[in-house]
Amino acid sequence: xxxxxxxxxxxxxxxxxxxxxxxxxxxxxxxxxxxxxxxxxxxxxxxxxxxxxxxxxxxxxxxxxxxxxxxxxxxxxxxxxxxxxxxxxxxxxx
Amino acid sequence: xxxxxxxxxxxxxxxxxxxxxxxxxxxxxxxxxxxxxxxxxxxxxxxxxxxxxxxxxxxxxxxxxxxxxxxxxxxxxxxxxxxxxxxxxxxxxxxxxxxxxxxxxxxxxxxxxxxxxxxxxxxxxxxxxxxxxxx
Numbered sequence: 273x274x275x276x277x278x279x280x281x282x283x284x285x286x287x288x289x290x291x292x293x294x295x296x297x298x299x300x301x302x303x304x305x306x307x308x309x310x311x312x313x314x315x316x317x318x319x320x321x322x323x324x325x326x327x328x329x330x331x332x333x334x335x336x337x338x339x340x341x342x343x344x345x346x347x348x349x350x351x352x353x354x355x356x357x358x359x360x361x362x363x364x365x366x
Numbered sequence: 367x368x369x370x371x372x373x374x375x376x377x378x379x380x381x382x383x384x385x386x387x388x389x390x391x392x393x394x395x396x397x398x399x400x401x402x403x404x405x406x407x408x409x410x411x412x413x414x415x416x417x418x419x420x421x422x423x424x425x426x427x428x429x430x431x432x433x434x435x436x437x438x439x440x441x442x443x444x445x446x447x448x449x450x451x452x453x454x455x456x457x458x459x460x461x462x463x464x465x466x467x468x469x470x471x472x473x474x475x476x477x478x479x480x481x482x483x484x485x486x487x488x489x490x491x492x493x494x495x496x497x498x499x500x501x
Contacts, residue, residue, distance in 0.1 A: 334398050337390070341407065344383055348414045351372065355417055 281329035285322065292318045305360075309353045316346030369418070376418035383411035391484050392470070401480035405487025412488075413495045421499040428492065435489035443482025446475040 295318060298311035320339045327335030387407035394400030416424035428435075450459035462474035 337398070340386065341390075341403075344379065344386065345407070345410050347379065348410045348417075351414065351417050 278329060281325055284325050285329065288318055288322050288325065292322070305357060309350065309357065312353070313346065313350045316342060316349070320346070372418045376414050380411045380415055383407055383414070387411070391480060394480050395476055401483030402487055405484040406491060408484075409488050409491035409495065412492055413499075416496055416499050421496045424492075424496060432489040432493040432496065435485050436493070437489075439482045439485025439487075439489060441482075442485060443479050446478035446482065449475045 292315060295311050295315040299308055299315065302308040302311055320343045323335045323342065324339040327333060327339070387404040390399040390407065391401060391404035394404070412424050412428060415427060425431075447458035449461050451457055453459075453461065458479070460474050460476045462472050466472055
């Protein structure tokens with residue numbers, strides 16, 4: 273039973289890694305600044321998922337705290353970016 | 367930026383961030399965590415509050431000037447090292463209370479050093495962030 277669970281978790285880690293690659297592609301290519309900010313937020317969320325699944329797969333409860341802190345702090349970062357974009361819009365250029 | 371959603375959400379998030387930063391500060395000696403990470407977290411809480419409302423409101427919520435917090439933290443960290451000199455041991459040697467306190471565990475000067483680091487990181491980060499937000 274636990275064998276199947278571990279295999280399952282490893283597959284999830286692989287899928288999350290693919291999502292991270294897709295996010296990095298959008299971060300590098302994104303035509304406009306908002307695209308890049310959304311990609312950045314996606315990468316942070318994927319990071320939360322990876323640390324949560326990793327803590328389950330390898331029985332390391334410490335990584336759950338990493339997931340909580342990353343989720344809380346990445347929100348602050350995204351809000352700061354949104355504010356920056358808003359200020360730039362007021363200036364006229366994006 | 368006046369967003370009612372963000373302002374309401376930031377109040378709840380701020381409570382979470384402050385609780386978590388204190389938890390990480392207290393856990394710090396034997397497990398991952400400590401003064402530096404805890405200070406960064408609580409600085410993030412005040413930065414979020416300053417973004418949702420105004421930097422002025424965040425300063426009023428903080429009560430003290432960030433520079434005062436840096437000073438208090440430095441004095442706390444240095445003072446925790448002096449306790450060892452009082453007992454005739456090298457500077458910054460850990461001194462522990464002989465008995466355990468319920469829910470907290472053993473209290474020692476190491477905790478006060480961590481508390482000093484916590485305050486210094488909080489003050490420095492907020493000094494930078496609030497000044498930048500006020501620009």
